Structures are given as C-alpha cells and as structure tokens.
Amino acid sequence: MHTVQSCLSFLEDGASSVFPCLAHLPPGMCVDVGAAAGMTVQSMLQASPNSTVIAFEPFPGNYPFLEAAINSDPRVKIVKKAVANHDRDMAFHVPSIVKDGSGAWKGMDGYSSGGQLVAKVDPRSADSITVQTTRIDDEIDGPVNLIKIDVQGSEYGVLDGARQTFDHGVNIVIAEFTGDERVLDFFSERGFHIYDAEYLSSKDASNFGNDWNILRTGLLSTGIKNPVMTPRNRPDDLHEYSKWLKGERRRVGSVWTDLICIAPDFHETFIEIAKKTG
Numbered sequence: 001m002h003t004v005q006s007c008l009s010f011l012e013d014g015a016s017s018v019f020p021c022l023a024h025l026p027p028g029m030c031v032d033v034g035a036a037a038g039m040t041v042q043s044m045l046q047a048s049p050n051s052t053v054i055a056f057e058p059f060p061g062n063y064p065f066l067e068a069a070i071n072s073d074p075r076v077k078i079v080k081k082a083v084a085n086h087d088r089d090m091a092f093h094v095p096s097i098v099k100d101g102s103g104a105w106k107g108m109d110g111y112s113s114g115g116q117l118v119a120k121v122d123p124r125s126a127d128s129i130t131v132q133t134t135r136i137d138d139e140i141d142g143p144v145n146l147i148k149i150d151v152q153g154s155e156y157g158v159l160d161g162a163r164q165t166f167d168h169g170v171n172i173v174i175a176e177f178t179g180d181e182r183v184l185d186f187f188s189e190r191g192f193h194i195y196d197a198e199y200l201s202s203k204d205a206s207n208f209g210n211d212w213n214i215l216r217t218g219l220l221s222t223g224i225k226n227p228v229m230t231p232r233n234r235p236d237d238l239h240e241y242s243k244w245l246k247g248e249r250r251r252v253g254s255v256w257t258d259l260i261c262i263a264p265d266f267h268e269t270f271i272e273i274a275k276k277t278g
Contacts, residue, residue: 005187005188005191005192005193005194005238007236007237007238008194008195008196008234008235008236008237008238008241009193009194009195009196009236010195010196010197010230011195011196011197011260011274012197013197013274014197014198014258014260015148015174015197015258015260017260017274018146018172018174018260019043019044019046019047020047020273021047021146021171021172021266021269021270021273022044022047022048022051022145022146023047023048024269024273025048025145025171025266027048027049027050027051027052028048028051028052028143028144028145029051029052029053029054029140029142029143029144029145030044030048030051030052030053030054030144030145030146030147030148031053031054031056031136031140031144031146031147031148032044032053032054032055032056032148033056033083033136033147033148033149033150033151033158034056034057034083034148034149034150034151034152035055035056035057035062035066035078036057036062036065036066036111036113036150037062037065037066037069037108037111038055038065038066038068038069038070039069040148041053041055041066041069041070041076042069044146044148045073045075045076048145051075051145052075052076052077053075053076053077054076054077054079054139054140055070055076055077055078055079056079056081056082056083056134056139057078057079057080058080058081058082058092058115058131058132058133059092059094059112059115059129059131060080060129061094061097061110061111061112062111062112063080064110065108065111066078079134079139081131081132081133081134082117082131082132082133082134082151083133083134083135083136083149083151083157083158083161084117084133084134084135084154084157084158084161085135085157085158085160085161086133086135086161087132087133087134087135087138088132088133089130089131089132089133090117090118090130090131090132090133091117091118091119091120091122091124091125091128091129091130092115092116092117092118092128092129092130092131093115093116093117093118093122093124093125093127093128094112094114094115094128094129095114095115095124096112096114097109097110097111097112098110098111098112103219104219105219113150113220114152115152116151116152116153116154117131117133117151117154117157134161135161135162136158136161136162136165137161137162137163137164137165138161140165141168142165142168143168143169143170143171144165144168144169144170144171145170145171145172146171146172146173146174147162147170147172147173147174147175148173148174148175149173149174149175149176150175150176151176152176153178153180155175155176155177155180155183156180156182156183156186159175159183159186160186166190169263170263171262171263171265171266172260172261172262172263172266172270173187173192173259173260173261174258174259174260174261175258175259175261176256176257176258176259177196177245177256177257177258177259178245178246178249178255178256179242179243179245179246179249180242181238181239181242183259184238184239184241184242185238187259187261188238190263190264191263191264192261192262192263192264193261193262193264193267193270194238194259194260194261195259195260195261195262196234196241196257196258196259196260197257197258197259197260198215198228198229198230198257199212199228199229199230199231199255199256199257200218200226200227200228200229200255200256200257201226201227201229201252201254201255201256202220202224202226202253202254203226203227203252203253203254203255204227205217205227205229207252207253208227208229208252210232211231211232211233212227212229212230212231212232213229213230213231213232214227214228214229215227215228215229215230216228231248245257
C-alpha cells in the first residue's frame with residue numbers, strides 16, 4: 001500500500017523534464033492521448049528509440065499532420081478514436097481550426113488542438129462531429145512507461161477507463177489540468193507525486209493582476225497570443241489547490257497547466273534524473 005499524497009509541488013521545467021527519464025527506463029509502452037500533430041510521439045521515441053507508442057487522436061483534420069510526423073514508423077500505432085471510460089459514439093466539439101496559419105502554425109491549415117467530447121444535452125453538440133470512443137484498458141494490456149493526456153477537460157474519463165492499466169503499472173503521467181479534483185484524487189490515492197508546471201491562458205495577461213508572474217508570451221493554434229505564467233500564491237494542499245484553480249478559471253475565464261505525476265516506485269529515480277538534467 002502506497003502512502004496517499006496530499007501536497008502539490010512545482011516542477012520548473014515542466015513536461016520537458018519528463019522525456020529524458022524514458023532513457024533511464026527499460027524500453028516499453030508509451031501512450032499519447034490527444035496526439036494531435038504527433039510532436040509528443042516524436043519526443044517519446046527520441047528519448048527511448050526502442051519503445052513503442054500508441055497514439056490516440058479523434059479529429060480527422062489532424063490525421064495528415066500526425067501521419068506525416070509518424071511516417072509509417074512501425075513503432076507507432078495510431079488509434080483514430082477519442083479516449084474515455086466507455087466505448088460508444090459521442091459528439092466531439094472543435095471550437096477552432098487553424099486557418100491561414102502563421103508562425104509555428106504556418107502550413108497547418110485544418111489542424112486543431114482544441115477538440116473535446118461533449119454530451120448530447122450540451123448546446124455545443126449541435127456544432128460537433130461524431131467520433132468513436134474507447135478505453136485505454138481495452139487497447140492496452142500491460143505496464144506503461146509514460147502516458148500523456150491532453151483532452152481539454154475530460155482527463156478524469158481517460159483515467160477512469162485506465163484503472164486496470166494503472167494496476168499493471170504506470171511510471172509517469174503528463175496531464176493537462178483545469179481543476180477537476182477527481183484527477184488529483186486518482187493520483188493521490190495511488191501514491192503518485194504530483195507536480196504542476198507553468199500555466200497558460202487564452203486571455204490577455206492584463207486579466208491576471210499581481211497574483212501571477214507573467215513569464216513570456218506564447219501563441220495558441222487559434223492565432224491568439226497567450227501569457228505563460230506562474231501563480232505567486234497557489235495552495236499546496238490538493239483539495240485547496242483544486243478549489244483555487246477553479247476559482248481562477250471563473251475569475252478570468254481560462255487558465256490551465258500540466259500536471260506531472262510520478263509513480264512512487266519511480267520518484268526517487270525521477271528526482272535524481274531531474275538534478276542531473278536540470
């Protein structure tokens with residue numbers, strides 16, 4: 001039985017500090033949920049060339065970019081489905097698609113990084129496509145080195161459909177996070193050490209005031225310039241942290257981060273690798 005974790009820590013280098021860890025693990029399975037244009041798949045294989053990757057992506061507009069990035073690599077299996085805690089057809093709402101892309105998005109017209117599953121009763125379902133969902137547990141039978149989850153707020157459904165996989169063993173998870181306490185509980189109850197990283201928003205930096213450190217400006221796939229920032233005083237307690245982040249989202253309308261969650265049996269190794277590569 002692992003110790004339940006109740007506190008949050010900050011990881012300065014965020015997800016970029018995770019991929020070097022793969023080189024210190026035996027080659028194995030990696031999972032990319034919301035593979036988009038395949039950049040994370042490439043990072044996984046660059047760090048661990050003898051590993052394999054299952055890449056889940058439900059949006060047809062992203063397939064040309066994902067398939068080009070993978071280039072028929074036999075180490076990668078593409079599953080053209082959304083991931084949830086069930087297997088059925090669902091509405092998938094895509095609020096924005098790259099058009100006349102510039103900068104990092106040049107040449108990526110038709111691409112989107114913002115789709116999400118929505119219920120039939122959600123008004124957004126009227127402006128959606130139908131996609132098939134699957135569970136990680138139905139696609140994988142065995143341990144996993146790294147899972148990345150980028151599903152625009154549906155992270156808990158992904159985790160809920162992966163309980164058997166976590167029982168087999170998962171070393172590292174990178175998950176976009178918007179405040180769902182169930183996500184924190186899922187990792188905490190399994191003894192994972194939970195880190196947050198830099199925060200992003202689709203709102204202007206002027207909305208955030210003195211409670212945030214604005215580090216730099218990024219560019220979303222929508223073409224909107226976005227602040228990259230860290231909070232000055234966010235709670236460490238997981239329950240209070242969840243309430244705080246949801247409160248910030250209500251206040252400014254948009255803010256999210258990545259959680260980096262490290263399994264208890266791998267945490268000591270992770271810290272040592274972070275010290276060497278930091």
